[in-house]
Amino acid sequence: MASMRDIQRRKSSIQSTGQITKAMKLVSTVKLQKAKSRAEHTRPYSDAMYATVSEMLSKSSNIDHPYLRKGSSDKKAVIVITSNRGLAGGYNTNITKLLTNGSIPKEEIQVYAIGRKGKEILARRGYEIHADYSDVINEPMYQDAKEIGKTVLEAFTNGEIGEIYLAYTSFKNTVSHEPKLIKLLPIEVEERKETTERQVPMNYEPDEEEVLDVIIPKYVCSLIYGGLIESVASENGARMQAMDSATSNAEEMIADLSLKYNRARQGSITQELTEIIAGANAIN
Amino acid sequence: MAELFQLQIISPNRIFYDGQVSMVEMNTGEGEIGVYARHLPVTTTLEPGIVKIHEESGIREAAVHAGFVVILQDKVTLMAEVAEWPEEIDVNRAEEARIRAERRLNAHEPNLDVARAELALRRSLTRIELSKHR
Numbered sequence: 001m002a003s004m005r006d007i008q009r010r011k012s013s014i015q016s017t018g019q020i021t022k023a024m025k026l027v028s029t030v031k032l033q034k035a036k037s038r039a040e041h042t043r044p045y046s047d048a049m050y051a052t053v054s055e056m057l058s059k060s061s062n063i064d065h066p067y068l069r070k071g072s073s074d075k076k077a078v079i080v081i082t083s084n085r086g087l088a089g090g091y092n093t094n095i096t097k098l099l100t101n102g103s104i105p106k107e108e109i110q111v112y113a114i115g116r117k118g119k120e121i122l123a124r125r126g127y128e129i130h131a132d133y134s135d136v137i138n139e140p141m142y143q144d145a146k147e148i149g150k151t152v153l154e155a156f157t158n159g160e161i162g163e164i165y166l167a168y169t170s171f172k173n174t175v176s177h178e179p180k181l182i183k184l185l186p187i188e189v190e191e192r193k194e195t196t197e198r199q200v201p202m203n204y205e206p207d208e209e210e211v212l213d214v215i216i217p218k219y220v221c222s223l224i225y226g227g228l229i230e231s232v233a234s235e236n237g238a239r240m241q242a243m244d245s246a247t248s249n250a251e252e253m254i255a256d257l258s259l260k261y262n263r264a265r266q267g268s269i270t271q272e273l274t275e276i277i278a279g280a281n282a283i284n
Numbered sequence: 285m286a287e288l289f290q291l292q293i294i295s296p297n298r299i300f301y302d303g304q305v306s307m308v309e310m311n312t313g314e315g316e317i318g319v320y321a322r323h324l325p326v327t328t329t330l331e332p333g334i335v336k337i338h339e340e341s342g343i344r345e346a347a348v349h350a351g352f353v354v355i356l357q358d359k360v361t362l363m364a365e366v367a368e369w370p371e372e373i374d375v376n377r378a379e380e381a382r383i384r385a386e387r388r389l390n391a392h393e394p395n396l397d398v399a400r401a402e403l404a405l406r407r408s409l410t411r412i413e414l415s416k417h418r
Contacts, residue, residue, distance in 0.1 A: 041298045048294050048361060052354055056327065142296040142365065205314050205328035214313075214329045215352055218365070225296055 004264045011257040018250030024087065025243035028236045032174065035233035039171055046226040053219045056202070056212075057187060065209060067216045068186050071162035077110050077130070077152050078181075079224060081168040081231040082118025084134055088235055089242035091169065092117040094179040098167050100125060102181065110161060112152060114228065140232060145225035153217055156185055164220070168227035169234035175241065177234035184220050289321035291337060293346070293362040300367040301337065301346070308360055309336040310353065319355055326355045330364065332406045334414050345370060347414045349407050370414050378411035 057068075078099060082092045096118055099109065110130040113119035115137045123129050131151065136144040155161045164184040169177045204211045286306040293301040309318040311333025332349040351364035385405035388396060 038297075042296060044299050045294050045296045045363070048292075048363060052327070052361075052363070145296075146365070201325070203324060203326045205312070205326055210313075211327055211329060211352070215327075218352070218363070222296065 004261060004268065007257055007261045007264060011254060011261065014250050014253050014257070018247055018254065021243045021246040021250060025240055025247060028239040028243060032233065032236035032240055035229070035236050036171070036174070039229050039233045042226055042229045046222050049219050049222045053187070053215060056215070065212050066157060067212065070186050071156060071159055073159055073162040074108050075110055075161045076104055076108050076163045076165060077112055077155060077161040078104075078165040078167055079112045079114065079148065079152065079227075080118045080122065081137065081166070081227055082115030083235045084116045084137055086117060087242060088239040091235055091238035092121065095167055095169060096121045098179055098181045099127070112148065114148070137228065137232065140225070140228035142221075142225050145228060146221045149217060149221035149224050153220060166223060166227050168231045171230040171233040171237065174237050177237055182223070184223055187216070287321040288340070290359045291362070292360070293335070293348070293364055293367055295364050295367045300364065303339065305337055305339050307338040310348065310362070312353065319360055322357050323355050325357065328353060330362065332403065332410045334410060335362065345414060345417055347373065347410050349410065368411070370417055373411045373415045375412065375415045378408045378415065382408035382412060
């Protein structure tokens with residue numbers, strides 16, 4: 001049986017860990033509330049953008065536009081959104097698993113990393129890290145998404161990459177987040193949803209191609225921005241859950257150790273008593 | 285009274301405006317246009333400029349930079365990357381941006397991104413103009 005001092009030492013160490021995880025849980029709860037309301041404000045824009053683009057493409061299926069064709073290069077750009085900090089349960093590994101267990105061969109992937117953790121994991125696995133925007137995830141702004149979008153689109157139009165993907169964690173609600181890998185470009189024909197037919201056909205000014213030239217980059221940027229905002233919300237949700245279970249585990253261990261400590265204390269008292277009584281008996 | 289239709293101005297951070305209006309004026313890639321209800325369906329691009337929202341109670345103005353607009357018969361949706369009310373504009377900052385952009389354009393540097401500098405200039409001018417209307 002462990003000595004009383006050992007148990008006491010272990011108990012106080014777990015107690016301080018529990019305090020830290022509890023504080024972290026509170027912090028991420030507050031951050032989650034903020035990130036959640038931001039995500040809710042962003043959604044109308046992304047939804048409207050998606051609706052517009054898919055409707056445009058479903059109406060005009062015979063457009064031939066560079067953004068709708070697969071590029072000649074085999075390289076695929078993957079924008080990977082993770083966090084800069086750990087202690088968020090499986091949040092970061094779930095995202096990197098999308099790539100490591102995914103169907104895209106490692107040699108063809110160029111990683112555009114947003115978030116230090118994901119970058120580190122992928123670099124260790126031997127993926128090509130093409131660019132790193134890890135500072136963005138702390139406070140994502142639309143401007144950031146625009147810059148990243150511009151960089152990948154340039155690489156796409158220059159023929160350096162043939163396809164663009166986005167790996168992010170979609171935020172459904174506080175407890176459920178889902179890692180997702182979506183294709184940004186080329187926009188796939190099969191995925192175009194047939195929306196309800198409107199009687200009047202849509203006109204484009206000056207013409208379809210020029211409007212697509214403007215809208216598709218914005219579409220890509222809005223998806224990246226949406227991905228950033230939802231990932232931040234998911235990160236804080238994941239951390240909150242991880243810290244919550246860590247705190248309750250710590251409490252459980254403390255209860256267990258308290259019981260052991262009390263038992264050990266009782267044992268030593270009993271032993272002392274027996275010794276004293278035995279000593280007194282010997283004198284008599 | 286002109287017929288009303290729904291106008292939505294959506295920016296990445298919020299639904300900027302959502303209401304019933306009789307007319308909306310805006311600056312598109314093809315020039316300034318005004319849209320009434322039952323307009324022909326058109327999708328077009330937006331240039332930096334002032335959007336005039338004709339509500340029943342009066343006219344409201346907002347600065348909109350970059351984006352596109354989807355006009356349907358009973359609904360107009362403006363997808364704006366940046367949208368601001370007059371009272372949200374920082375005049376000093378806009379003035380500074382205007383001076384910076386003008387300097388850049390006048391400097392004639394060899395690898396100057398003219399289109400970008402011009403866009404910055406137009407954005408700042410839009411802001412300055414709108415801020416006079418408040």
